[in-house]
Structure formats: C-alpha cells, structure tokens
Amino acid sequence: MSDQPSVSPKVSCKGVDVFYGDQQVIHNVSMDIADRAVTAFIGPSGCGKSTFLRCINRMNDTIEGARVEGLVEIDGENVNAQGIDPVTIRSRVGMVFQKPNPFPKSIYDNVAYGPRIHGLVRDQMDLDEIVERSLVRAGLWDEVSDRLDSPGTSLSSGQQQRLCIARAIAVGPEIILMDEPCSALDPIATARIEALIDDLRQRFCIVVITHSMQQAARVSQTTAFFHDGRLIEHGETEMIFTNPADTRTQDYITGRFG
C-alpha cells in the first residue's frame, strides 16, 4: 500500500470486509482511488476484485446474502450510511459489465433510459442532445447516427459495449466502473475500448477490472493487485509492473500463477 496518489482521492475505502452469508470474501481492504485517472484491478479469478468493485456503487445490495462492512466514501460521503439511497449512488457511479448488455430496445432508448428515469431532461431536445453527446463521447455516434431507431442488440459486440458505455455516461456520473469490459471482444474492438477509456480519463474517475496484464499496463495509471480477497499491492502501474514489492504480484504478472 505504497505510493498513494497525490491528489485528494475520489473514492476512499477503509477496512472493507464483504461476506457472502457466513463466508468472508473481502478481507480488510483499504484503498484510495484517484479522480480523473484509470485504476486497474488485477488478480486471479475469484480473488474478489469484482465484489470489491461492486462495493463502490452498492451493487452488492442486489446479491442475496451479501453484507458489506467498513467504510466506502465518495468525495468523503459514506455510501453505506443510513438514509443513503443506492439509486443516488448509482446515478453518480456508472457501471459497464463484462458482457455487453444493451436493453432490447432501440439505440436511442438505451442511451436515453438513464436520463429519463433520473429526470435529467426537460424536453425532447435536451434528451436528443444528451443522447448525441453520450454517443459522441463513447465514439459510437458516427457509426449509429443514421440508425438510432434500430435495436441496440443489432450492433456488433464491440459497438454494444461502447453503447453500454454511452448509456452509463448519459446519466452524468463521476465514476465509471468497468468489470472486464473487453473480455468478450476481439482485439480490434478491444483497442477501440481502450482508446475510449484513455479518452474518458479526462472527465471521469475510472476503475477497470482486467485479466490482461498488457491492458492494465496500457490504460491505467494505478494498479491494484488482489489475491484471495485481500489487496496485496496497490500503486502506480509502472511500479507494479516493473518493480513489484510482493512476490505474489511478481508471480502473477509474470504468469506463474492465476
């Protein structure tokens, strides 16, 4: 837990434990996540990175029997405090999932859904503008501007994933969580998403879970290595990949286990 980012953190976690029923899956994780930067979570499957990620937008609430202890703060505000509606947290924290999961609706409706339910728009023009801006930011506008009415599921999977990113951006979040966003995509689509992530870094705090060491090295400024539900190492990406402090980190990134 060396090399804390210098600027004030966007997300601050202290002593986070997560239990599934009686089983503890996250052990005492403390970590600060910087704003306007990409943080990569790496680690072998089942190490708890997804579970930890879902603590940030309280998506663990949707899992039966999951219990989160410890402190998770966004801008100093405890997301687990009493009286905090997970809905407001999730409007501030967007999420992109492993498998592209556009709604079986039109491209337009996919992007417009978030702004609509949160009442972010006054009229149709506002909405049109948000949809266009989000699609532009997600780098999808040029490809779909002439067929906003066609179903989101008719796009290629790379396009679908960018649509999901546009959908998340449309709500105007501060943080975007991405749970292995490229694992179902081919290398070309992956490259586009990576470029997009790099682009989005200017505006958002981004957390990416990835199984690809190269991807973590390419897109992130900070990397956190998880193992067996514990945060093993957390620091600047360059440091982690060139000079890891822990032998387990070294073993993992050199491909000796995991």
Added chain:
Amino acid sequence: MSSVHESLTRRRRAEMRFRAYGLAAIALAVGMLVLLLATIGVQAAGAFSHHKLQVSVEWTDNASGPTPPVATLVSRLNTIVREDLETVFPKAMQDRRSQVELHDTVSRLALLPVANRLSRDPPTSGSLFAFDVALSDDIDLFLKGSPKLTSTVWTDGVDSIEQTVGDSVELIYEDGGLLALQREGESNEPTLLLQMGGVVIRVASITDSVVSGKVLVGEVSAIDDQDRSGAIVHRVAAPELQRNVSDQQIAWMLVLQDAGRIKRTFNADFFTNADSTYPELAGVLAAIMGSVFMMLVTAAVALPIGMAAALYLEEFAPHNRLTRMIEVNINNLAAVPSIVFGLLGAALLINFLNMPRSAPVVGGLVLGLMTLPTIILAARAALRAVPQTVRDAALGLGASKSRAVFDHVLPLAAPGILTGAIIGLARALGETAPLLLIGMVAFVAEVPDGPNDEATALPVLIYKWSNGAERAWEPATAAAIVVLLAFMVLMNAAAVLLRRRIDRTRL
C-alpha cells in the same frame, strides 16, 4: 485404428436407431392426432347440417283481431304441416299407427322459430307462405346415412303388375333373372324397397320371375309405362326392428326427396339455440356464453393475482424458509385434482358465502383458483429466464428495483407469462369436474345475460349430451367438441398473435 472404426459403425448405427425411434414416435403422435380430429370431424359433420321439409301454404288470415299468440301459431302451423303430409300420403290416414308415424317425421318444436317469425312479420292473407320445418332427429340421421341406404337402378322392365289382396302386389318379370336381386336382398339387408315413379313397394319375397311385396306409398294404378321400364332398388342396412325409422317412413322420405321437398341446410340453430331436450333443437349458444363469462371471471381473478404473486416471489421476496414453503405449496396446488377445487367452491362460495348456484361467476372463481398456481409457475419460469445482465444493466444505471422490473424484466418475460396464462386458461376452459360440483351441470334452456345468471359451460354440455339417450346426441356431442376445440385454437392463436406483437414492439 480398427477398433475405433468398429465402434464408429456401431455408434453410427445406434444414432440411426435413435433417430428412427424419434421419427416413429412423432409419426405415431401425429397419426393419433389426425385420427382423433378426423373421428370427431366426421361425427360432428352431421350435426352442422339438418334436413328440413319445405312447406308452402296459401296463408289465410284470421280476419279478426291481432296476431294470435305464438303457441296458437305453433299448433296452427303444426296442423298445416300435418295436413300437407296427409295430402301427399293419403293412405297414411287409413290406420292410426301409420298416421302417428307420419306425424312423427317432423319435429313439432321446430315450428317455434317459424311461429316467432310469423308473429313478428305476418304474411298478408292469400299470399303464399313458405317455410322449412326440421325433420325429426331419427329421420334426419337416416337421411344423413344411418342406417345406410344403398340405391341402385334395376333396368329390367316389369311386364305385369297384379294386385292381390289389399296392398299386396306381385310383379312379374317374364324374362326371369331376378335371382341376382334376391341374392343381394337376402344377404344381410333385410329391407328391400322397389321404387317406381311415385310408388314404393316393400319386397316380401322373390322368385326367379316374380317379386311379391306390399305397396307402402302410392297407387299401383298410377304406375305408367315409363315407370314400368325399370326400378330403383333401395337396400336398408339394418332390419326394421333395429332402427328408429320404419320402412314406411323411409318410403315416405324417398318420395318426398324425389319431389324435391327435402333439403339439407346449415344448422344455424346449433349456434343460436340454447340447450334443449330435443337433439334437433339443442344448440351451444348458452354454453358458449356461459364459458365466455366464466373465462372472463377466471382471467380477471387469476391473471392479476398470479402475475403479482409471481413477480413478488421471483423479484422481491427474500429467500427464506417462509417463501420456500410458499413455493413448495404453490407447486403442490398445481397438482391438486381439479375436482377438489370444485368441492372448495361448493363448500366455501355456495354454502358459506351464499353465492348463486350454477352461475359463471362461481365457476370462474373456482377455475381461477385452479389456474392460479399454473399461471404463477409459468410466470416465475418466464421471469427467471430473463438474464440477470438485464437487471444489472438497469440497476447499474440507478433504476430502482421496481423500475428495473417493470421497464425491462417484465416486457422480456411477457411472452412467456402470456403463454403460461393462455395454457392455464385453456385448461380451465376444458375443465368439467369442478363445475359439476357447483351445479353448472343443470339444464339451462336460456342464454345467460351475465355472470350471475344460471349457465352451463361447453365441456359440461358435452358431458351431458354424451349421456343423451337418443342417437342424435352423438353427432351433436361431436359438434360441441368441435366448437370447444375451435375455441381452444382461437385462444392459442390469440396468444401467438399477442406474442408476435410484443416481440415486434420490443424490437
């Protein structure tokens, strides 16, 4: 290598065998279905048409007063029909028995609709009034081919006809060669009728050149030279004692048919009449309306409750011992025999809550209860089939649980829920047992106006008609089954159409 080859041929053969079994199973199933539908269709075909006697009479109005009541008109029409038949067949008046037989060929009650029409729109006096009157069920069945009547043309001309005693005659064919006729006549077709023009003779015995018999219709003197040149030979497949139409009645019908007085018409009464104790007048309209009202009540009860229960259990309920117990019990309820629900209805709704007996509202409630578990199970299965990623996507955007469910999960599950609901309702539509217990088996001769009126349902009507003593109930039962099946097909088609529409709007 060779062992792999050997096992490969063996495996291939096993696969071929397996495919053959599958094909055979499908062929068998399809064959059974076709056989079933064909049997019902053939049986039912008879009930969708009916033979009627065309009568036309010069209408003489009762000069005084308003139009008489319908009952009077019925008896007046009845007299007209009887007199008409008696003019055509004057010999029937010779004895009481044949007079009754003649009168029995038409259905007196079938004059009721004619009388109704007459009272609404009386013809002017002196004008020709033509109407059709349904023939009795037994006559109708005979004309539809039961017992079977085969008619062939006998081209030998008769040389002389001798009237012996009364109606007995001897036909002398000098050329002989009648044994062929005899052989066929004596096999297992006891009744042989010879028709020459307007005269019908029942054959009593045949020698090589002489046919002796009895004149059933017409006068021998009326047979002209042209009639003598040949005869139509009618064979009736069953002996007179084993059927409900007498030889005499058959002879009358043959003559009436020749005169073009009998026509086969589409039996509209079957669809516009309520139940009746006379099969030729019985219709399915009351039962259809009863079933429709019942289905409305069933759907109104089972759909919202079932959907709400399924949504809560699948999407919102915590998984604990209580919900697990509820789930198990819903599964158990789905397997409860339907008659038990009928008992519940009788005990709770009728005895305790004093709801009306034989009413579609009670039937609908009982069937709704019966359908509820089916709908809950189907809806839950459909909801469970919606991928978790859809819920995650909505929740991740900050949609509340219920928004995610109603905006995304429910539309995706709708086709499945709909299919389950229609299957449940179709099962309820075909249900008989619980309705027997709540008194919907009662004889209801009027079309119900609402769910609180006395009514019966289609499957119950089928059950009742299948117990009818007269043979004419048989095609009527089959026809009612066809109507029920048509309703099922209609419901399923509606389900398919709705599914398509939902799929299209959902993109």
